[in-house]
Each structure stands twice: as C-alpha cells, then as structure tokens.
Amino acid sequence: MHKDIIKVLLTEEQIRERVQALGEEITRDYQGKDLLLICVLRGSIVFTADLMRHIDCFATIDTIAVSSYGKQSHSSGVVRLIKDLDENITGRHVLIIEDIIDSGLTLNYLNDLLLRRNPLSVKICTLLDKPERRKIDIQPNYRGFLIPNEFAVGYGLDFAEKYRNLRYIGVLNPEIYKQEEDK
Ligand code: IMP
Numbered sequence: 001m002h003k004d005i006i007k008v009l010l011t012e013e014q015i016r017e018r019v020q021a022l023g024e025e026i027t028r029d030y031q032g033k034d035l036l037l038i039c040v041l042r043g044s045i046v047f048t049a050d051l052m053r054h055i056d057c058f059a060t061i062d063t064i065a066v067s068s069y070g071k072q073s074h075s076s077g078v079v080r081l082i083k084d085l086d087e088n089i090t091g092r093h094v095l096i097i098e099d100i101i102d103s104g105l106t107l108n109y110l111n112d113l114l115l116r117r118n119p120l121s122v123k124i125c126t127l128l129d130k131p132e133r134r135k136i137d138i139q140p141n142y143r144g145f146l147i148p149n150e151f152a153v154g155y156g157l158d159f160a161e162k163y164r165n166l167r168y169i170g171v172l173n174p175e176i177y178k179q180e181e182d183k
C-alpha cells in the first residue's frame, strides 16, 4: 500500500466486478441506440477506459473538462469549463461518466450545460457517490459504490494531481491535505 494511504476502500477486484456489472446494465439499457459516452477529465479516465470495454452496443466517446477544486479537498463551489466537447450532441443519447459525486455542483453544472444543447437524453454514471456531502439534489442513473465521507484517491481520483495511478481506491491520510491547504 502507498505510504500516504490509511486504508483501502475498494480493492482492484471489487472495482473490476462492479465496473463489469455496470457495463452490462448500460448495454441492456442502450441496445439499438447510438450512445455517446462523455468522459469527464481527468478523474474518470481510468473508469471510462474500463467501463467502455464492457459496453456492448454502438458507442462513441468524447471528453469534457471542468474544474472546481485546485489543491483542496473540498469544492470551491465555482465550476469552470476548461475543455468543451468536440462532438455536437443535439439529438443524441449521452451518458456522462464521472469519478465521484460529492457536493453535486460539478454534475449539476454539466447536466445543465448539456441539456441546453437539446440531446435526446442525458444520464449520469458515477463510480463513487458520497451522498453525505450533497449540496444539490442530483442523483446518478448508474452508481458503482456508495462511500463514506472520506477523501478517496486512486483509480483515476487524485489529490493535487497525485495518486491517480493507484490500482485500488484508498482513503488519503488527512495529514496530506491539511499540509497542502495550510500552505
Ligand atoms: P462535486 O462538484 O463536489 O460533486 O465534486 C465532484 C468532483 O470533485 C469530482 O469530479 C472529483 O474530481 C472531485 N472530488 C470530490 N470528492 C473527491 C474525493 O473524495 N477524492 C477525489 N476527488 C474528489
């Protein structure tokens, strides 16, 4: 285990099994439809890459990037669009793929932004959900795991851009983000 991790929340195997089940569920729901997967950079890169290989229907992929964090463990409350989609989503079924829903601000912003472009449907798939911290009532259509109110890293999730390459999801030692936030 990495020295900055105090406990493993989800093992590689637990993640693999759940991601496969999510892919199968999405496959059933979108049979015969043209699906556009939207990977929210950068946290959901790893999740998207694994999930899409379990989606067995016509699917294409695009990316979008937003930011609300910086070197903090809680949302600043202001969401900014950093990189827009490359595709036109009007008249298409889109599925937003996120790493985690925390306050809900990021997904609420994304959902509104995409709905204004008149897609056929917008749904949300999140790997992790921390419902205790919700500020806006937004529910995912697909959810990998509910997690407690602790700061999780690994499998794409970062703190200050680090730990994304861990193969499991762990709880970061709070000392690490206290040090950064005090700077
Ligand atoms: P929200 O806008 O507060 O829902 O936050 C969503 C974004 O915050 C996610 O896309 C993550 O990038 C980041 N985030 C929230 N909680 C965590 C966490 O526990 N670990 C790592 N990133 C997190």
Ligand code: MG
Binding pocket: 043, 069, 157, 158
């Ligand atoms: Mg992040």
